[in-house]
Amino acid sequence: MSGPRHRNNKQQPAKRVNEKQLRRERDLKDMQELAQQIADFDSKGVTSFGELPISKFTAIGLKKSHFTTLTDIQKASIPLALKGRDILGAAKTGSGKTLAFLVPLLETLYRNQWTQHDGLGALVISPTRELAIQIFDVLRKIGRAHSFSAGLVIGGKDVQVERDRISRLNILVCTPGRMLQHMDQAAGFEMGNLKLLVLDEADRILDMGFRKTIDAIIQHLPKNRQTLLFSATQTKSVADLARLSLSPSAAEYISAHEAASSSTPTNLQQYYVITPLPEKLDTLFGFLKTHLKAKILVFASSSKQIRFMFETFKTLHPGIPLMHLHGRQKQTARIEVTDRFAESRNACLFCTDIAARGLDFPSVEWVVQLDAPEDAETYIHRVGRTARFDSAGRALLFVTPSEEKGMQARLEAKKVPIEKITIKESKKRSIRADLQALCFKNPETKYLAQRAFISYCKSIFIQKDKTVFKLEDLPVEEFAESLGLPGAPRIKFLSSQKSKLLKNASQQDFSDSQNEDASGDEVKSNVKGTVRTKYDRMFERQNQNVLSQHYLNMVKDENNTARNAVEDDDDGFMSVKRRDHELSDSNASEDETGQGESDRRSVPAQEIDGMRPAQEIDGAHASRRQAKAALSKKAMLKYKSNPTKLLFDDDGNPHAIYEFENEEEFRKHGEAEEQKAEFITREEQRMRDVDVVDKAIAKEKRQEKKRKRRERELLTDEDNMSEEYDEEESGGSEYDDVRISGGKRKKWFEEEGQAKRSKANVIKIAQPTSLDDLEALSLSLLNK
Numbered sequence: 001m002s003g004p005r006h007r008n009n010k011q012q013p014a015k016r017v018n019e020k021q022l023r024r025e026r027d028l029k030d031m032q033e034l035a036q037q038i039a040d041f042d043s044k045g046v047t048s049f050g051e052l053p054i055s056k057f058t059a060i061g062l063k064k065s066h067f068t069t070l071t072d073i074q075k076a077s078i079p080l081a082l083k084g085r086d087i088l089g090a091a092k093t094g095s096g097k098t099l100a101f102l103v104p105l106l107e108t109l110y111r112n113q114w115t116q117h118d119g120l121g122a123l124v125i126s127p128t129r130e131l132a133i134q135i136f137d138v139l140r141k142i143g144r145a146h147s148f149s150a151g152l153v154i155g156g157k158d159v160q161v162e163r164d165r166i167s168r169l170n171i172l173v174c175t176p177g178r179m180l181q182h183m184d185q186a187a188g189f190e191m192g193n194l195k196l197l198v199l200d201e202a203d204r205i206l207d208m209g210f211r212k213t214i215d216a217i218i219q220h221l222p223k224n225r226q227t228l229l230f231s232a233t234q235t236k237s238v239a240d241l242a243r244l245s246l247s248p249s250a251a252e253y254i255s256a257h258e259a260a261s262s263s264t265p266t267n268l269q270q271y272y273v274i275t276p277l278p279e280k281l282d283t284l285f286g287f288l289k290t291h292l293k294a295k296i297l298v299f300a301s302s303s304k305q306i307r308f309m310f311e312t313f314k315t316l317h318p319g320i321p322l323m324h325l326h327g328r329q330k331q332t333a334r335i336e337v338t339d340r341f342a343e344s345r346n347a348c349l350f351c352t353d354i355a356a357r358g359l360d361f362p363s364v365e366w367v368v369q370l371d372a373p374e375d376a377e378t379y380i381h382r383v384g385r386t387a388r389f390d391s392a393g394r395a396l397l398f399v400t401p402s403e404e405k406g407m408q409a410r411l412e413a414k415k416v417p418i419e420k421i422t423i424k425e426s427k428k429r430s431i432r433a434d435l436q437a438l439c440f441k442n443p444e445t446k447y448l449a450q451r452a453f454i455s456y457c458k459s460i461f462i463q464k465d466k467t468v469f470k471l472e473d474l475p476v477e478e479f480a481e482s483l484g485l486p487g488a489p490r491i492k493f494l495s496s497q498k499s500k501l502l503k504n505a506s507q508q509d510f511s512d513s514q515n516e517d518a519s520g521d522e523v524k525s526n527v528k529g530t531v532r533t534k535y536d537r538m539f540e541r542q543n544q545n546v547l548s549q550h551y552l553n554m555v556k557d558e559n560n561t562a563r564n565a566v567e568d569d570d571d572g573f574m575s576v577k578r579r580d581h582e583l584s585d586s587n588a589s590e591d592e593t594g595q596g597e598s599d600r601r602s603v604p605a606q607e608i609d610g611m612r613p614a615q616e617i618d619g620a621h622a623s624r625r626q627a628k629a630a631l632s633k634k635a636m637l638k639y640k641s642n643p644t645k646l647l648f649d650d651d652g653n654p655h656a657i658y659e660f661e662n663e664e665e666f667r668k669h670g671e672a673e674e675q676k677a678e679f680i681t682r683e684e685q686r687m688r689d690v691d692v693v694d695k696a697i698a699k700e701k702r703q704e705k706k707r708k709r710r711e712r713e714l715l716t717d718e719d720n721m722s723e724e725y726d727e728e729e730s731g732g733s734e735y736d737d738v739r740i741s742g743g744k745r746k747k748w749f750e751e752e753g754q755a756k757r758s759k760a761n762v763i764k765i766a767q768p769t770s771l772d773d774l775e776a777l778s779l780s781l782l783n784k
């Protein structure tokens with residue numbers, strides 16, 4: 001080894017120690033200065049991040065991410081949070097709450113000189129995976145100059161891999177369920193040092209669905225931490241705050257827009273339209289057809305409806321790229337869809353409420369709520385996916401006639417300015433016949449339609465607000481028809497709690513009782529996973545050649561995917577029994593409730609338009625198991641005599657099998673085998689003839705329907721053409737929306753009363769040119 005090198009080696013560590021020492025002293029000095037600046041800081045008149053007493057590392061991250069000016073909630077909450085106060089922050093959707101908690105988070109760890117060896121310093125909890133991912137992305141951007149380690153704990157990934165990394169991280173962004181799993185299972189996962197807890201969408205996290213999980217997580221956390229709660233619809237519940245060890249008197253309640261006249265963004269235009277349930281899909285399809293260049297989010301109440309709409313609309317090609325997002329998808333699919341929609345310029349995303357909160361998709365123009373939200377808070381979050389930060393947006397809510405009054409009152413009470421509109425007849429598209437054809441051709445589609453039907457009914461059944469959502473008002477037969485089904489599937493409400501209620505109560509009492517009853521979540525968990533219908537079993541069988549691989553994958557996906565706590569689940573809650581076709585499978589004749597078809601008939605059930613709440617089989621004292629045993633097929637056999645085979649004649653009268661002819665007479669006609677062959681040929685021919693006649697009748701009916709539809713369209717087109725022309729002449733309206741070639745704007749909907757006004761006292765008649773036209777004209781005049 002050479003001398004000089006040896007000398008260098010000795011000098012370098014000493015120099016390094018010196019440098020480290022100097023840096024530490026410098027950092028300490030910076031930190032003390034920063035602490036002093038924070039203590040002295042007066043937030044009045046502050047407008048930019050540059051004026052805040054924050055570290056240069058956070059300042060670099062903010063600058064590189066192009067954040068310079070503070071939003072209202074950031075101005076109001078960041079200075080207080082930097083001083084170490086607990087915050088309950090409420091501000092409109094899209095107003096920048098994420099930075100309002102992420103900036104103080106980074107600063108807290110920085111001022112505490114947090115290192116890898118200090119373990120977990122900050123925990124951010126989000127109600128959905130998508131939102132957690134988004135928060136994590138923002139954290140990475142603005143925290144890029146810091147040296148903290150951060151991780152995302154959201155499920156859908158290998159637990160072991162997460163577990164190995166989790167204990168080395170300083171910041172975690174998580175969803176409640178997965179976080180608790182790690183807390184309970186990861187040995188050496190220490191949270192005793194935690195300095196800061198953030199609950200984004202706090203009201204959602206603290207509500208029924210997550211209550212137990214959050215309580216369990218909080219038990220693992222130290223009490224002397226700082227807590228920040230943010231949401232567009234904030235909780236002020238003292239009980240909630242006590243659970244988080246927040247004292248309402250000590251915590252700062254910041255409502256950035258409390259004095260505002262509306263609780264939704266000012267640059268958001270909001271409309272509602274009364275749409276009877278059976279017309280919803282037609283109306284939506286018409287809407288999409290007239291907004292092909294827009295970026296649209298469509299909310300429905302369950303993943304089954306989303307899947308049905310997505311699969312069928314995809315086949316019907318409205319002309320806009322379609323995507324779907326719900327909690328039953330695999331995590332990779334969810335991420336892929338979210339990214340794809342974020343990047344799209346024009347697309348329609350069908351989604352459940354997993355996309356209702358916090359998601360920051362750029363440039364969404366329309367939020368359409370196909371199904372009314374469960375409450376005004378959910379409405380506010382859903383519409384908040386558009387008109388974010390300083391951009392504009394529009395929202396359209398579909399309400400059924402029976403929901404209108406209640407929903408309007410709820411929204412008014414929450415300061416939501418919403419305007420009623422009606423849809424122009426000419427812009428409606430009926431897809432009912434197409435859906436019927438799809439269901440008829442494709443058992444998978446029919447199955448999806450049935451599931452969509454059930455889950456919609458269930459969503460109404462479990463709604464807490466019974467003044468808005470009335471199960472008994474659902475036009476079930478028409479609704480089923482609108483989905484392409486030949487009849488309404490019968491639905492049984494299987495919860496024993498409900499059936500006990502039913503036994504003693506009238507239908508009205510039953511509805512009322514739901515208000516006091518446990519939440520939907522509890523209803524779900526009572527019976528979750530316990531009931532499979534014969535159809536479920538049929539579709540699960542792998543050798544079913546009616547099933548495509550595509551459908552099998554869908555079923556598999558459904559079973560494999562980790563269930564999101566926010567998501568719907570009608571498995572085990574209601575069962576479906578198709579009226580239109582029975583399966584001969586002997587297994588299939590009994591569903592998992594133990595009630596076969598005959599038994600079901602013996603149950604005195606109250607039937608509401610196709611929906612049957614089931615009652616306990618044998619009075620209050622018989623247990624389900626006893627009832628099941630008593631009614632099992634085997635048990636029933638002993639009451640039956642030997643079976644007698646019957647034949648039915650053409651008039652439907654039963655005859656014993658040998659009643660028609662004795663053996664001697666029979667043999668006179670020739671050899672049995674020959675007679676059999678003859679009989680088969682004859683019957684086959686007969687079937688073919690009948691088939692030809694049936695097909696001809698069906699074709700005739702179809703043509704007749706088509707002809708009538710064309711006539712109707714012709715008439716309304718004529719009518720609307722002149723109507724549109726009138727509107728154009730009169731200067732159009734603020735709702736003008738769709739540009740057609742040649743620069744003329746077409747309207748998809750019109751103001752309340754507009755249609756009536758323009759049609760009043762005038763019957764516009766197109767010049768009849770053919771016999772068909774004449775017939776259509778006389779029809780229309782008769783109808784006026």
Ligand SMILES: Nc1ncnc2c1ncn2[C@@H]1O[C@H](COP(=O)(O)OP(=O)(O)OP(=O)(O)O)[C@@H](O)[C@H]1O
Nearest residue numbers: 069070071093094095096097098232358360384389
């Ligand atoms: N100070 C700022 N300057 C510029 N853009 C900002 C600023 N703060 C936030 N934004 C942008 O505004 C949009 C909305 O922000 P953010 O997602 O934090 O809103 P939010 O209040 O959390 O909304 P929600 O209630 O829906 O969760 C984002 O695209 C974000 O990048």
